[in-house]
Amino acid sequence: MTRLAVEDRTRFLIRRDHPWWRVLAVVGILVVWELFARIGWVPVLFLPSPIGVLREGADMIVSGEIAMHVAASLRRLVLGFAVGAALGISVGIAVGFFSIAEAVGTPVIAATFPIPKIALLPLLILWLGIGEASKVAVIALGVFFPMAINTYTGVRQADPLLVRAAVAFGARRWSVIRKVMLPSALPMIFAGLRLGAGTALLLLVAAEMIAVESGIGFLVLHAGNLMQTTKLMVGIVLLSLLGVLSHWSLNRLERVAISWRQDH
Template identity: 55%
Template sequence: MEKQRQIITNRVAFLEKRIPVYASVLGLAGILILWEIITSLNIIPPLFLPAPSAILIAGWGMIVSGELHENLFASLYRIVIGYSIGATFGIIIGLIVGFSKWADAIVTPIIYSIYPIPKIALLPLFILWLGIGELSKVTIISLGVFFPVVINTFSGVKNVDQMLIKAAVTFGSNHINVIRKVILPGALPMIFAGLKLAAGTSLLLLVSAEMIAAQKGIGSMVLHYGNLMITTKLMVGVLVLSLLGLIFNRGLQWLEHKLIPWS
């Protein structure tokens, strides 16, 4: 009996054991070293896959010249504004639809009928309506962010325990307090799931919009150097996009941990 208890304890300790941070760093370093070896042995021509060292040299040159800053700031401006607008409206409308049966009956069919449309296909129409400037690109990003956030938000509201809502109403809470103290905390895990999904979608739409209708931005830069077959600078843009995605994801994870530590 004691032996079985010890085995169970060891298994639980193994499952709860945290993986050290350096494990992820070692994995990434291993990939970079292997990549450098493959390119240095010319197994893959540098035109198709430049070495990490060559990409770093090209990236440093773009930083010194100011080219990378200019394109990065243009992209950050678009994605921050577009993401903020889409996420804000998505959360507000998702809460209303989840809380109100009338709003659910009216709005939900509209959302599900528009959601399957590839958002980038609407960019030419937005350019026609809003012009080729920043407004059309910010709008397409906002629209792409809106749908995963609104769908996850009202799904989260629907999944809140109805007994908790009835208990709050029974004890005299008004609609605002019910939403603020019961529904919103209960829906937060689903809301953050939508925000994380929307972060990836926003990057995809940003790059697509910049490739189609922008003179500045990471997407425009990647397309430009792809046309010129300068793959080192092209890969700088790809790595910057990868870092942006990582930063957004980690930032949302940190915010989720702060707001809903019980999740």
């Protein structure tokens, strides 16, 4: 008789963390890129070296150019995002709770949602002028739709049992909305905010390519026109950082707002 040991047959399913591979991937790409630039296989005009981009960035920080562009972009982004999110959440709640609002809102949203918002920019410029208003408006519009749709879905998914419990304990319409529907919808609202943040960044850059003197979008377009590729790359890195920053801050905010959730 031989003895056979029982082995853990799920071993190949285990997903490990590979912290070194993470670092290696980023560093490796940068090193290879730098090497390409140094050897001169690719002209610096097409692909500036990472160190060159870094140096250019440092110069632009010292000269205050970056601060100026980032401040202009952030102002548009934050304003547009706030307006779009506030409107989207309000409309989403109304459409989710009131049946008349739902009857009116769902077909209107379904019809307007698929329009690429960037196509509305000329119209918005016509209505609101070439200045800041039209830029903020197009960002707000881009954020509005994912917010409205997600909030609506979140409100509709509120547990009917909890709604009934609230009513059983004396809650009227506004209490039900504020104390049951809204907290129920919070996870969906945050998912919407994340979607909206991506759209907002996209629309920001597009809007900043029309008739502006500042902003990261302007920086990228302008540097491209002058074939200042290194400067252009600085702009792209700034956009990436902006995206990472918004994602990170939304995560922090969500953790605070939904602290009661099981998975935190």
